[in-house]
Amino acid sequence: MPKINLTSYGAAGEVTGSCHLLEVGSFKLLVDCGLFQGGEENYKKNWQDFGFNPKDIDAVILTHAHLDHCGRLPRLFGQGYKGPVYATSPTIDLADVVLEDNFKIIQEKTSHLKLGLLYTSVDLKKLYQNWRPTEYYKQQSLGNNLSFTFHNSGHILGSALVEIRVGAKTIIFTGDLGAINMPLVKDVDYLTQADYVITESTYGDRAHENSRDRNQKLISAVQKATLNHATLLIAIFAIERTQDILKVLNDFYETHLDFSAPVFLDSPMADKATEIYEKYIDYLNPAAQDTLRVDKDIFKFPHLKITSRVEESKLINAVRPPKVILSGSGMMEGGRIIHHLAHTAPDPKNQIMFMGYQVPGTLGAKLLNGAFDFDYYGKKVAIKASVDQIDGFSAHADLPALLTWLGHFQNQPQIILVHGDKTVLPKFSQTIKEKLGLEARALIPAQTIELN
Numbered sequence: 001m002p003k004i005n006l007t008s009y010g011a012a013g014e015v016t017g018s019c020h021l022l023e024v025g026s027f028k029l030l031v032d033c034g035l036f037q038g039g040e041e042n043y044k045k046n047w048q049d050f051g052f053n054p055k056d057i058d059a060v061i062l063t064h065a066h067l068d069h070c071g072r073l074p075r076l077f078g079q080g081y082k083g084p085v086y087a088t089s090p091t092i093d094l095a096d097v098v099l100e101d102n103f104k105i106i107q108e109k110t111s112h113l114k115l116g117l118l119y120t121s122v123d124l125k126k127l128y129q130n131w132r133p134t135e136y137y138k139q140q141s142l143g144n145n146l147s148f149t150f151h152n153s154g155h156i157l158g159s160a161l162v163e164i165r166v167g168a169k170t171i172i173f174t175g176d177l178g179a180i181n182m183p184l185v186k187d188v189d190y191l192t193q194a195d196y197v198i199t200e201s202t203y204g205d206r207a208h209e210n211s212r213d214r215n216q217k218l219i220s221a222v223q224k225a226t227l228n229h230a231t232l233l234i235a236i237f238a239i240e241r242t243q244d245i246l247k248v249l250n251d252f253y254e255t256h257l258d259f260s261a262p263v264f265l266d267s268p269m270a271d272k273a274t275e276i277y278e279k280y281i282d283y284l285n286p287a288a289q290d291t292l293r294v295d296k297d298i299f300k301f302p303h304l305k306i307t308s309r310v311e312e313s314k315l316i317n318a319v320r321p322p323k324v325i326l327s328g329s330g331m332m333e334g335g336r337i338i339h340h341l342a343h344t345a346p347d348p349k350n351q352i353m354f355m356g357y358q359v360p361g362t363l364g365a366k367l368l369n370g371a372f373d374f375d376y377y378g379k380k381v382a383i384k385a386s387v388d389q390i391d392g393f394s395a396h397a398d399l400p401a402l403l404t405w406l407g408h409f410q411n412q413p414q415i416i417l418v419h420g421d422k423t424v425l426p427k428f429s430q431t432i433k434e435k436l437g438l439e440a441r442a443l444i445p446a447q448t449i450e451l452n
């Protein structure tokens with residue numbers, strides 16, 4: 001039996017930058033290679049060395065298309081990686097959109113932070129040439145007595161949890177685990193046997209609001225904006241949450257024809273991602289598949305206006321309220337939403353709404369913590385609009401769902417925690433011990449542990 005070592009070079013003791021190295025004898029397998037996000041100091045970590053030599057890596061597995069899991073893949077190629085990147089087909093399509101969009105943001109940040117290019121368009125192209133589409137439930141051999149199988153992680157379209165086999169040993173990486181009963185994706189697959197489970201811990205200390213409350217909160221915000229002739233600015237994550245929100249708004253607008261406040265989807269990336277959802281209908285849950293087969297325009301309801309060009313985006317400001325604007329990025333790290341925020345924030349009638357976890361240090365987290373103003377290209381803009389959050393659209397499993405998922409194992413796997421805030425990890429490991437009787441510990445960045 002070869003020696004198995006695990007080292008995390010990202011998302012150990014934090015929630016971004018997922019990058020885990022599994023060494024099986026001399027074979028080096030990387031699971032995810034994501035971007036560090038949230039605050040300047042954290043962002044700068046993307047420019048540091050990986051902590052390993054990319055030329056030595058034999059294969060990469062990507063669990064899903066979120067930037068904090070795929071964002072440094074082009075840099076990996078820029079630094080000499082030449083091997084395959086295994087992912088499901090929807091993940092590959094979505095990651096292409098995400099990385100292309102982020103390339104522009106990276107260039108802006110690069111000049112702002114006075115750093116060299118993180119990666120070039122040539123590096124991006126190398127990644128595109130090395131994708132290896134891999135289906136769910138199909139065992140993929142990597143040689144060396146090593147293989148892996150993707151299962152549905154229920155997080156976003158195409159997201160996978162990875163079951164890795166080394167001889168008789170099973171090691172599972174959850175990637176990000178999905179919430180239950182989401183509008184579009186199928187619920188997560190439950191696995192029953194493993195020796196080690198490396199699991200995400202984002203919501204390891206709390207529960208989400210239920211789905212009815214979540215939908216109602218969104219509709220109430222739209223109604224309030226309409227009655228007050230005000231603007232509702234919603235910070236969206238382009239993948240999954242946007243499509244979930246569009247479905248809820250679609251259902252509302254189609255049954256409330258008197259509501260005419262326009263909804264602007266001002267995110268070209270979200271628009272492209274929505275097309276990919278329509279392309280992979282089979283990957284969605286049965287109810288969503290049924291609706292999409294009957295009503296092909298589920299994401300295009302009356303009064304929805306999709307703005308792709310910058311000029312169209314600017315014109316939204318001239319539209320007299322009431323209006324609803326969906327724009328990204330979801331944590332206000334950059335993108336068109338910054339301009340909308342500058343127009344929306346100073347009026348106390350307006351509402352700013354976040355749709356999920358805000359990484360500490362991001363503008364989104366600052367607003368939710370009650371910031372009085374924000375810096376808009378060197379100018380201070382007062383924040384007088386109300387700031388609120390709807391947690392229930394989060395694509396992450398909450399504490400009860402995480403415990404239910406971990407509780408399905410019939411043997412006693414060791415649980416290794418990653419992708420969680422420093423304050424959440426000790427609480428989550430304690431809860432796992434108390435409720436499930438399983439050993440759980442958090443990984444420390446760049447510290448190797450043996451899985452033998």
Ligand SMILES: [Zn+2]
Nearest residue numbers: 064066155176
């Ligand atoms: Zn994710």
